[in-house]
Amino acid sequence: MKNLMIAQSGGPTVAINSTLAGIVERALTGGEIPHVYGARFGIKGLLNDDVIEIGGMLSDPDALKRLIHTPSSALGSCRVKLGGPDTAAREYETILRTLEKYDIGYFIYIGGNDSMDTVAKLSDYIKDKGIQGLSIMGAPKTIDNDLCGMDHSPGFGSAAKYIATTFTELWCDCGVYDIPAVTIVEVMGRHVGWLTASAALANTGEEGAPQLIYLPEIAFEKEKFIADVRRELARNPAVLIAVSEGIHYADGTFVSEGENTVTDVFGHKYLSGAARVLEDMVRTEIGCKARSIDLSLMQRCAGHLAASNDLTEAKLLGATALDRALKGESGKVSVITRISDSPYRVKYETVCAKEIANKEKAIPREWINAEGNFITEEMYTYLRPLVHGHFGNHSGDNSLPRHYH
Amino acid sequence: MKNLMIAQSGGPTVAINSTLAGIVERALTGGEIPHVYGARFGIKGLLNDDVIEIGGMLSDPDALKRLIHTPSSALGSCRVKLGGPDTAAREYETILRTLEKYDIGYFIYIGGNDSMDTVAKLSDYIKDKGIQGLSIMGAPKTIDNDLCGMDHSPGFGSAAKYIATTFTELWCDCGVYDIPAVTIVEVMGRHVGWLTASAALANTGEEGAPQLIYLPEIAFEKEKFIADVRRELARNPAVLIAVSEGIHYADGTFVSEGENTVTDVFGHKYLSGAARVLEDMVRTEIGCKARSIDLSLMQRCAGHLAASNDLTEAKLLGATALDRALKGESGKVSVITRISDSPYRVKYETVCAKEIANKEKAIPREWINAEGNFITEEMYTYLRPLVHGHFGNHSGDNSLPRHYH
Numbered sequence: 001m002k003n004l005m006i007a008q009s010g011g012p013t014v015a016i017n018s019t020l021a022g023i024v025e026r027a028l029t030g031g032e033i034p035h036v037y038g039a040r041f042g043i044k045g046l047l048n049d050d051v052i053e054i055g056g057m058l059s060d061p062d063a064l065k066r067l068i069h070t071p072s073s074a075l076g077s078c079r080v081k082l083g084g085p086d087t088a089a090r091e092y093e094t095i096l097r098t099l100e101k102y103d104i105g106y107f108i109y110i111g112g113n114d115s116m117d118t119v120a121k122l123s124d125y126i127k128d129k130g131i132q133g134l135s136i137m138g139a140p141k142t143i144d145n146d147l148c149g150m151d152h153s154p155g156f157g158s159a160a161k162y163i164a165t166t167f168t169e170l171w172c173d174c175g176v177y178d179i180p181a182v183t184i185v186e187v188m189g190r191h192v193g194w195l196t197a198s199a200a201l202a203n204t205g206e207e208g209a210p211q212l213i214y215l216p217e218i219a220f221e222k223e224k225f226i227a228d229v230r231r232e233l234a235r236n237p238a239v240l241i242a243v244s245e246g247i248h249y250a251d252g253t254f255v256s257e258g259e260n261t262v263t264d265v266f267g268h269k270y271l272s273g274a275a276r277v278l279e280d281m282v283r284t285e286i287g288c289k290a291r292s293i294d295l296s297l298m299q300r301c302a303g304h305l306a307a308s309n310d311l312t313e314a315k316l317l318g319a320t321a322l323d324r325a326l327k328g329e330s331g332k333v334s335v336i337t338r339i340s341d342s343p344y345r346v347k348y349e350t351v352c353a354k355e356i357a358n359k360e361k362a363i364p365r366e367w368i369n370a371e372g373n374f375i376t377e378e379m380y381t382y383l384r385p386l387v388h389g390h391f392g393n394h395s396g397d398n399s400l401p402r403h404y405h
Numbered sequence: 406m407k408n409l410m411i412a413q414s415g416g417p418t419v420a421i422n423s424t425l426a427g428i429v430e431r432a433l434t435g436g437e438i439p440h441v442y443g444a445r446f447g448i449k450g451l452l453n454d455d456v457i458e459i460g461g462m463l464s465d466p467d468a469l470k471r472l473i474h475t476p477s478s479a480l481g482s483c484r485v486k487l488g489g490p491d492t493a494a495r496e497y498e499t500i501l502r503t504l505e506k507y508d509i510g511y512f513i514y515i516g517g518n519d520s521m522d523t524v525a526k527l528s529d530y531i532k533d534k535g536i537q538g539l540s541i542m543g544a545p546k547t548i549d550n551d552l553c554g555m556d557h558s559p560g561f562g563s564a565a566k567y568i569a570t571t572f573t574e575l576w577c578d579c580g581v582y583d584i585p586a587v588t589i590v591e592v593m594g595r596h597v598g599w600l601t602a603s604a605a606l607a608n609t610g611e612e613g614a615p616q617l618i619y620l621p622e623i624a625f626e627k628e629k630f631i632a633d634v635r636r637e638l639a640r641n642p643a644v645l646i647a648v649s650e651g652i653h654y655a656d657g658t659f660v661s662e663g664e665n666t667v668t669d670v671f672g673h674k675y676l677s678g679a680a681r682v683l684e685d686m687v688r689t690e691i692g693c694k695a696r697s698i699d700l701s702l703m704q705r706c707a708g709h710l711a712a713s714n715d716l717t718e719a720k721l722l723g724a725t726a727l728d729r730a731l732k733g734e735s736g737k738v739s740v741i742t743r744i745s746d747s748p749y750r751v752k753y754e755t756v757c758a759k760e761i762a763n764k765e766k767a768i769p770r771e772w773i774n775a776e777g778n779f780i781t782e783e784m785y786t787y788l789r790p791l792v793h794g795h796f797g798n799h800s801g802d803n804s805l806p807r808h809y810h
């Protein structure tokens with residue numbers, strides 16, 4: 001009987017701890033696994049032998065329940081990019097030594113497409129070395145919803161619910177004075193616009209908002225943008241706009257470029273300020289009141305607005321990853337496949353980590369309107385079930401959430 | 406039998422529509438008032454004869470219920486400052502003409518200290534002119550909690566709940582990577598720090614956060630700030646800080662000064678960017694990862710996090726204002742007086758509008774610690790009941806809030 005190691009990686013989400021809880025639940029109930037360990041700060045925990053026993057702690061039902069509705073990564077995270085075995089042989093050996101030390105038979109890495117690259121590389125390495133009895137599995141997470149091979153990724157639905165809810169409220173605030181005012185809200189999303197598009201859920205028709213949505217999937221044109229805003233101002237003095245951080249011009253230049261050129265370890269440009277640039281455009285070109293809002297970290301950690309559909313799916317994806325590892329799979333990632341929209345039905349499967357690693361899923365062109373400034377009904381159909389269900393994590397005294405620490 | 410006119414003014418809150426609903430409920434049930442009118446965009450509605458009948462619409466119980474949990478000002482708001490009768494005689498006459506046109510016996514103005522100035526001036530004018538049968542009353546609102554003459558102002562508790570909840574979640578996110586990181590969150594508050602102080606509710610003791618709070622009540626010192634942050638970083642690599650937009654140096658210069666010097670019609674400097682300035686200080690002086698977050702409009706419109714204590718009190722203050730007007734009072738404002746902290750008990754009274762107009766209530770010095778960088782237990786005792794109770798405004802399908810429009 002071998003032990004289980006779990007780690008979490010990449011940017012936090014509201015659902016990543018629910019996936020951790022799902023894995024632990026499956027381990028606690030199956031009877032096949034003596035010890036459950038957590039590597040702290042992602043793969044760094046294996047590189048530095050920073051490992052804690054978590055099966056015991058989480059055998060407390062109240063702790064397990066609190067973990068499910070605690071946002072962010074309880075085990076800590078990292079943004080370490082593991083090189084290939086040719087360039088980083090020593091790191092692979094260190095990781096294997098740590099896994100051996102704790103007598104690990106199953107390592108499950110919860111993360112995004114960079115982490116699924118680690119899953120693919122590690123499982124290949126183990127296979128190439130002829131090592132037996134060690135399964136490496138991935139469980140997906142990302143608020144960006146950019147992972148291939150699955151209907152949607154856990155964490156997205158809750159972030160989308162936060163964004164859509166916030167837009168319904170900002171819309172109440174936007175029209176309060178009788179002067180033309182343009183409010184531009186920046187949403188996370190470097191290369192794909194799923195999160196930004198989810199703001200459309202706040203617009204339920206006639207005189208709804210946001211009226212305009214700008215996504216990285218469509219090349220941004222300043223003249224078109226100003227014309228769009230002028231047209232909307234003529235209809236309603238309050239205009240609310242959702243914009244992805246990663247909108248760019250046809251030549252690939254980010255709209256926010258020049259403001260911030262910090263690069264993270266994966267080589268991604270760290271962006272901020274697209275909404276601020278648009279705010280300045282509106283003020284200069286149209287001359288009306290304009291303001292920008294950045295939803296910042298709140299969109300990825302607003303656990304009090306978690307969609308219960310999302311948390312439930314995230315948990316079952318964790319359980320699926322371990323279950324399939326116990327059945328002998330390795331180098332695979334658990335995924336959600338949608339069976340039907342209405343009623344909403346899904347199934348849980350696994351796909352090769354290589355199908356997911358280093359790829360990004362953009363919004364299909366036909367789910368964006370012809371003008372390139374809003375979404376279509378197909379996209380609404382896709383989004384609606386994902387934000388469903390209010391979880392509620394208020395503490396017993398009904399005032400603030402109580403998290404797992 | 407005379408009619409009722411209601412208007413809303415100043416910055417939106419989550420509770421201002423609950424006050425409107427409380428006035429309307431009292432009018433609908435008392436049998437003394439034939440028609441209930443709303444002036445649109447505050448006092449501007451009376452100046453421009455922009456008036457709608459609202460008693461009929463709100464006799465629909467579902468609409469009334471939705472209004473209570475809809476953030477912002479359903480009637481619209483304004484930031485018009487009414488001059489004295491000597492300089493603005495024509496405006497006073499126009500207002501009276503409009504009130505006369507709709508056969509108004511009771512005008513209730515919901516707003517902050519500038520609006521209470523309008524209530525005081527208008528009621529004095531009416532008295533001076535010897536006009537009979539027209540009562541002018543105020544009902545308070547402001548997220549800032551800076552109104553004198555009352556324990557706290559409606560709208561504050563819900564904003565405080567949003568802020569404290571958000572800090573509990575940001576704290577989960579802050580410590581996710583194993584590198585020193587300082588996160589500075591800017592909270593509204595030009596001259597008083599009540600809202601910023603409410604972030605402390607997220608810190609429930611040992612290893613809690615925010616660890617540091619900077620308020621406009623205490624002169625800001627850069628060296629002291631940097632020393633505070635260094636000390637906290639030595640204890641925990643993740644440091645979370647709450648800062649008021651209006652923090653300033655001993656000479657009165659705003660920390661954000663230079664970044665933004667726009668002035669509103671009341672002569673208030675429009676500030677933003679104190680957290681951004683502090684972020685730059687940390688990066689330059691300490692050299693670790695630093696970021697700033699602005700809670701922006703969300704802190705005043707997050708209806709989904711409304712404190713039910715706040716909404717209930719706001720409603721009863723509305724009812725109180727009308728009830729006392731019907732009993733012959735004028736030039737008064739309805740207020741909450743706290744009878745006891747535990748159990749939390751309040752009573753509803755009225756005070757002269759002049760006691761409230763143009764004044765600001767700061768946090769008592771003894772409710773801030775000696776270091777000037779956190780709050781004391783007295784402040785916790787004051788704050789706790791105000792964020793109590795989860796209202797919940799999710800729609801029937803359990804996904805997004807459904808607001809009154």
